[in-house]
Amino acid sequence: MIKTLIKKTIKGSIKKLQKEEKLPVFDLPEFKVEHPKEEKFGDYSCNISLILGNILKKSPQEIGEQIVEDLKESKERKVKLFRKVGVVKPGFINFYLSDEFLQSEAEKLATTQNDLWEFNIGKGKKAQVEFVSANPTGPLHLGHGRQAAIGDSLARVLALSGYKVTKEYYFNDEGQQMRNLTESVYARYRQLLGDKDFPLPERGYEGEYIRDIAKKIVEKEGDKFQKKIDKEHFKKYAEECLFALIKKTLKNMGVIHDIFYNESDLYKEGKVDALVKTLKEKCLAYNKDGALWLKLSKMGRKDDKVIVKASSDPTYRLPDIAYHIEKIKRGFDLIIDIFGSDHAEEYPDVLAVLKALGYDESKVKVIIHQFVTLKGGKKMSKRKGTFVTLDQIIDEVGGDVTRFLFLEKASGTHIELDLNLAKDKSEKNPVYYIQYAHARICSILRKTEDCSLDTFDEKLLKHKSELVLVKKILEFPEIIYDINKDFGIHRLCYYAYSLATCFSGFYRDCKVISGGKDLTQARLSLIILTKKVLALSLKLLGINAPEKM
RNA sequence: GCGCCCGUAGUUCAAUGGAUAGAACAUAUGGCUUCGGACCAUAAAGUUGGGGGUUCGACUCCCUCCGGGCGCACCA
Numbered sequence: 001m002i003k004t005l006i007k008k009t010i011k012g013s014i015k016k017l018q019k020e021e022k023l024p025v026f027d028l029p030e031f032k033v034e035h036p037k038e039e040k041f042g043d044y045s046c047n048i049s050l051i052l053g054n055i056l057k058k059s060p061q062e063i064g065e066q067i068v069e070d071l072k073e074s075k076e077r078k079v080k081l082f083r084k085v086g087v088v089k090p091g092f093i094n095f096y097l098s099d100e101f102l103q104s105e106a107e108k109l110a111t112t113q114n115d116l117w118e119f120n121i122g123k124g125k126k127a128q129v130e131f132v133s134a135n136p137t138g139p140l141h142l143g144h145g146r147q148a149a150i151g152d153s154l155a156r157v158l159a160l161s162g163y164k165v166t167k168e169y170y171f172n173d174e175g176q177q178m179r180n181l182t183e184s185v186y187a188r189y190r191q192l193l194g195d196k197d198f199p200l201p202e203r204g205y206e207g208e209y210i211r212d213i214a215k216k217i218v219e220k221e222g223d224k225f226q227k228k229i230d231k232e233h234f235k236k237y238a239e240e241c242l243f244a245l246i247k248k249t250l251k252n253m254g255v256i257h258d259i260f261y262n263e264s265d266l267y268k269e270g271k272v273d274a275l276v277k278t279l280k281e282k283c284l285a286y287n288k289d290g291a292l293w294l295k296l297s298k299m300g301r302k303d304d305k306v307i308v309k310a311s312s313d314p315t316y317r318l319p320d321i322a323y324h325i326e327k328i329k330r331g332f333d334l335i336i337d338i339f340g341s342d343h344a345e346e347y348p349d350v351l352a353v354l355k356a357l358g359y360d361e362s363k364v365k366v367i368i369h370q371f372v373t374l375k376g377g378k379k380m381s382k383r384k385g386t387f388v389t390l391d392q393i394i395d396e397v398g399g400d401v402t403r404f405l406f407l408e409k410a411s412g413t414h415i416e417l418d419l420n421l422a423k424d425k426s427e428k429n430p431v432y433y434i435q436y437a438h439a440r441i442c443s444i445l446r447k448t449e450d451c452s453l454d455t456f457d458e459k460l461l462k463h464k465s466e467l468v469l470v471k472k473i474l475e476f477p478e479i480i481y482d483i484n485k486d487f488g489i490h491r492l493c494y495y496a497y498s499l500a501t502c503f504s505g506f507y508r509d510c511k512v513i514s515g516g517k518d519l520t521q522a523r524l525s526l527i528i529l530t531k532k533v534l535a536l537s538l539k540l541l542g543i544n545a546p547e548k549m
Numbered sequence: 550g551c552g553c554c555c556g557u558a559g560u561u562c563a564a565u566g567g568a569u570a571g572a573a574c575a576u577a578u579g580g581c582u583u584c585g586g587a588c589c590a591u592a593a594a595g596u597u598g599g600g601g602g603u604u605c606g607a608c609u610c611c612c613u614c615c616g617g618g619c620g621c622a623c624c625a
Contacts, residue, residue, distance in 0.1 A: 032565070032566095032567085034565075034567085036567090036568070037564085037567095037568075037569085037570085037571075038568075038569080041568070045567090045568085047566095047567060050567075050605070050606080053605075054604090054605065060605080088568080089568065090567080090568065090605075090606075091605090092567080092568070135625075172625075175624095175625075176624070176625080177624090177625070289623080290623085291623050292623095293623095302552085303621090305622095305623095306622085306623045307623095308623085309623035310623055311623075313623085315622085315623070315624080315625085316624080316625045320625095340619085341553075341554065341618075341619045341620080342619060342620065342625095343619095343620090344552090344553050344554070344619070344620070345552075345553070345619085345620050345621070346620090368553085368554075370554060370555070370618070370619080371618060371619065373618075408561090408562070408563090408573095409561085409562065409563095410562085410563085412554065412555070413554095413555070413562075414554080414555055414556090414617080414618055414619095415561095416561095416617095416618095418560090418561090421560085421561085421574095425561090425574065425575095427587080428573085428574060428575095428587090429573095429574095430572090430573060430574090432587055433573090433587075433588090435587090436585085436587050436588080439585075439587090440584085440585055440587095440588090443584075443585055444584050444585085447584065448584085482565075485565075486565075488565095490562090490563080491563095494562095494563065494564095494572080497572080497573085498572085501572095504588070504589070505589090507584080507585095507588085507589090508588085508589060508590090511583085511584065512584055513584050514583095514584075548585095549585085549587070
């Protein structure tokens with residue numbers, strides 16, 4: 001990667017300058033190489049001399065010039081990576097890539113028979129991404145959609161980065177919520193059979209989908225259960241229906257999980273009991289008022305919390321901890337949890353316990369996304385059935401737009417969705433702009449099917465718009481590295497859009513089919529390369545790359 | 550009341566402590582005899598919620614106030 005190369009070169013220069021006693025000896029501080037906002041400042045810029053200026057109490061400008069002077073001798077300079085390197089105003093060192101370098105990189109990428117880039121960030125390690133994880137008590141809502149999009153795309157990026165990735169869905173089909181669901185379905189069932197006043201349980205599920213499930217039971221099995229409820233049967237039926245619904249919704253967004261992990265397995269396999277035993281042995285839990293308390297205050301957290309109630313039922317923290325221990329034991333080196341902000345308070349407890357038990361909690365990365373709310377809408381409640389389902393929005397704007405809608409925003413933003421606006425504006429969604437660029441390339445390619453493209457003269461790619469496009473293509477690996485660092489998948493949306501913009505500029509300025517045969521060949525190679533990078537970006541985002549629109 | 554998150558153009562959002570805060574949509578104007586006009590070009594639009602502080606440099610870090618979201622159960 002060019003960034004890393006520049007960093008290395010600068011470090012080398014400084015060491016050399018120190019050896020020659022042109023600079024005093026010091027520990028090299030962190031510094032940055034980034035893309036300047038303005039074109040005139042070059043393709044990359046480095047702030048090292050500003051930082052050193054402060055440390056050495058010397059003019060940054062002067063230090064910068066010293067480094068640049070030395071860089072002139074370096075081998076990167078000699079192989080003509082840069083057209084120009086200079087120091088500007090406050091003391092930034094600016095690097096301008098040479099045309100020769102861009103051309104040769106384009107040639108390398110365009111003629112490779114393999115994948116465009118091979119990332120070895122994950123080094124074959126195991127990664128797990130847990131997301132959605134909704135209990136089967138109703139259809140998925142908008143918040144789940146946000147998780148589904150982020151989790152799935154993150155998993156795709158990690159897989160490209162060289163991890164072996166497992167996409168996991170954790171759920172619980174035991175407990176109060178499910179009993180409530182079962183009884184709600186039964187109530188609707190009885191009502192459908194004529195008992196108009198058969199009451200919904202207190203705090204029962206009021207959503208219309210409950211009636212649909214009951215209707216199915218009536219159609220299939222008639223009044224078989226009118227006298228007496230078969231709880232197990234109703235529960236199982238409701239669960240199956242709802243999971244079918246959930247999986248279908250996820251599939252409409254291009255999301256498929258590898259593993260559905262049921263919380264009850266943790267109990268069946270004795271993992272929860274074992275955890276309780278360990279916690280007691282290590283004096284991390286104690287009895288009080290008939291309940292078992294977790295001594296979080298001794299683990300750097302504020303308040304102790306109950307993990308086993310006086311009724312001897314566990315609270316959700318307990319299996320959650322057991323589950324995360326299992327994740328580590330299953331050999332995952334990178335564990336990503338995607339949770340809504342309602343979990344923001346809880347997960348540090350889980351991490352604290354992992355640490356106290358001697359597990360490497362740094363393997364667990366938690367991404368908290370803020371809630372999706374509706375503009376002018378009522379509060380969304382699953383129990384009351386007053387929420388916008390993910391299906392509704394997918395129906396309105398389609399899977400591609402839905403995914404982009406959730407992916408283009410950093411997970412920390414609060415999304416206030418205006419459903420009408422989203423619908424009205426969906427035709428103008430940026431996702432179509434990216435897809436259009438792809439389709440347009442395909443269209444050009446359809447007209448030139450007989451071209452052979454094993455080789456081409458890369459020196460012919462010298463128009464500014466061609467070189468800008470090449471530069472943008474070379475940025476792709478940087479985006480992947482950045483996402484691996486901070487899991488900000490939205491970067492990829494912005495990248496794909498700007499790549500499409502660079503292609504539009506090229507399309508405007510450079511005719512592909514015209515002029516000489518050699519130029520056509522070179523430009524065809526460039527647009528095929530562009531198409532591959534667009535398609536790859538879209539694939540990672542889980543969005544279709546259509547050949548025609 | 551306490552804790553976490555958020556507040557950036559009319560709107561939706563970007564901006565690993567860096568240079569004149571950027572895009573899209575909406576608005577205004579112009580561009581098809583030409584590889585796809587779902588496109589392109591130009592313009593207007595900002596006291597980055599307010600006020601302090603740290604720094605060579607703050608949308609970014611710290612303090613405080615205002616506004617919004619989410620938590621604060623022997624619910625999950």
